Amino acid sequence: MGMLDGKVALITGGSRGQGRAHAVTSAREGADVIIIGIAGQMATVPYPMATQDDLDETVKLVEAYDRRALAIKADVRSQHQLDQAVARGVAEFGKIDILIANAGIWTQAPFWELTDDQWEEMIGVNLTGVWKSAKAVAPHMIERGSGSIVITSSTNGWEAGLNYAHYVAAKHGVIGLMKNIALELAPHGIRCNSISPGAIKTPMTDHQGAWDMFAGHPAAAPSRT
């Protein structure tokens, strides 16, 4: 008997990393899962982003718990793709109880050297993409009078981070967004919270640019612990 028996969770950025862990944890506790992943590369992101293979692997891990998984290739910057994903999810599973708005990227540059593209891709995914994901599920949750939304912010939703002002701005921004969503949906019995992880070991943080930052110098070697 799991904590999420009979529930359906929609997870963005579910192909690998934290999103995959959330999908697996949800499945372990009894939920069926809709997994959204971009399955593609963005121009300003220096590390390899998740692929279709990653998405398929998450599906396999969910099914290993004897739960159903619906994998959808979609970009959280597209309201149309998100709306379609929600419609497919509701058609398949009958409802959505949980949204984990987790999709995110991380890039670095001193704030005065960030390009327009770096800034816009960051805000587009890490802030606007969160609003669009919540917007996609809200009417359904309001109709049911039930639901819980968790937004992945960061410790950088509270603190500055050297050389990633755009990420910091977006992660601060989703905390404000979360509060508004919580305020606006509370009368409908729907909750919204954010979670603020520190440095989590995932492909988003396990690359040369990250190693150099953590080590405080270029050409750092990755940790072997």
Next chain:
Amino acid sequence: MGLLDGKVAFITGAARGQGRSHALTLAREGADIIAVDICRQAATVPYPMATPEDLASTVKQVEALDRRIIASEVDVRDLAALTAAVDDGVAQLGRLDIVLANAGISTPAPTLEMDEQVWDEMIEINLTGQWKTIRAAVPHIINGGRGGSVVITSSLAAIYANANTAHYSAAKAGLVMLMKVLAKELAPQSIRVNTIHPTTVATDMILNEPTYRLFRPDLEHPTRADFEVAARTLNKLPVAAVEPADISNAILYLVSDAGRYVTGITHVVDAGGQLG
């Protein structure tokens, strides 16, 4: 197989209300309990406080879960008595892993009219009493060398201002920095420290006429129903007061492995109250 098998928790204010709920929740997950409560009236408190019978009932309920509990009547203002109680509990139960600094009073009064004694007793119990609890108990967790978890019961009042609660709110807010300093000091020993911030909880500390009058100053003899009308406006989710179990469940997350990297935080369980 519980989340806290083999663990021992020290809980203050355990005779009834939130403290009893925490004792039962942790015991249900396998923990043995060291429990204390003042079990008598404090001078400035206008509602009936816990009794020895209340504490005895907590003991019976924990033992019905097949767990051990060492209970004694202790005032958290008495560091020597706290120390003796924890030392004795650890001697009998073998270890200490968790401290829940939960004991607290409520004495509503207008800030500029309250008696000195009202202010002083509030700070002594709701702020200093928590440091004394920690002072008496945490060395045992350190000696264990296995890490551990401390949760201090603060309040939504530490974040959101309500009239006539200046002393209570100052004490509850003071606990936040006590927690953060402690979290920093104890992190190298894998001891985590957090505060929990409930909104109105349906316990005897709240469900009494002095509290109803705090919430409904417009009425001479407000009832519980009158109180709930006002209490509901403090929250955003449609509820007047949460249950002690709602706080216990949040504490369970903080003291178990699910919260193994959570420290130094203010964990709010407020039905949206701080959204303003």
